[in-house]
Amino acid sequence: MTTLRQIEANRRNARKSTGPRTGDGVINSSRNALRHGLTKPPNATDVAMWLSVILGESELPSPSEIDNDPRLRLALRLAVAEARMAQRREVLNMQEADAQAARLADAADTREVWGRVADPSASLSEVAAALDAFLGAAQDNGLSKRYVKEAEGSLRLARKAWIFAERERLVGSAIRQTERQRSSTKELRTNREA
Structure with missing residues (x-):
């Protein structure tokens, strides 16, 4: 207690x-989130490209069509999630490439930072600045990975919703087709008997 x-x-x-x-x-x-650009909405061109891929059509539906059709809304949700994921992976890949290049310089920087920390003549502000610079790069990469994980979660949910809706649409279509076949078979039997 x-x-x-x-x-x-x-x-x-x-x-x-x-x-x-x-x-x-x-x-x-x-301004914290503006530093890396990972929270900005995805590019409209990328969303449109993903929407055309998802729908399998080169011509995009109008905004009013999207508003009135649940299937198109799900497709748009998935397109936004795909575009956001691509954007965040691109930023993460750029940061990892920069980090890879920086690793070569990090060995010297690490020696310099720890040398400055161990140097009794270094002021506290110099030591703090060196440690902040050293730890800042690792923190940025961790933040990017957090935003990528968030985008992966959104993408996973959007894909599940889209797959479920498409399955329902296809199953419903198959059921309607089966019912039409049954009714036409009944009509043929009725015509034969008459």
Whole structure:
């Protein structure tokens, strides 16, 4: 059971961690997602290309057709998810290529950073700046991977919804075709008997 002392400590800590308090701090934190571009919506051209691939048609439906047809809405949802996934993988691949090139320089940088950390004449701000720069690159790559995972989840859900809808459409079509065949068979029997 949580003690009164722990509850008070939690409340004190919560008051300390409320996010940025100054105008500059709010502005800086609001730009966090702009650094990598992973949260921006996918390019409309890419979405249109994916939509045409998904529907198997070169001519795209109008926005009003998409609004009125659940199947087209699902296709658009899947196209957006595919485009977003491609965009995020591209950014991640670029970052990994940059990281690969930077790894060659990292050995020297690592020695320099740890040399600066171990140097008793280095100021605290120099040590902090060196560590921030060193750890910042790894953090960016981890953030990109987080956004890629999120896009993979959205894509997986969109694919499931599309597959389910298409299966329902095809099964419904097969059932209607079977019913038409049965009714035509009944008509033939009725005509033979008459």
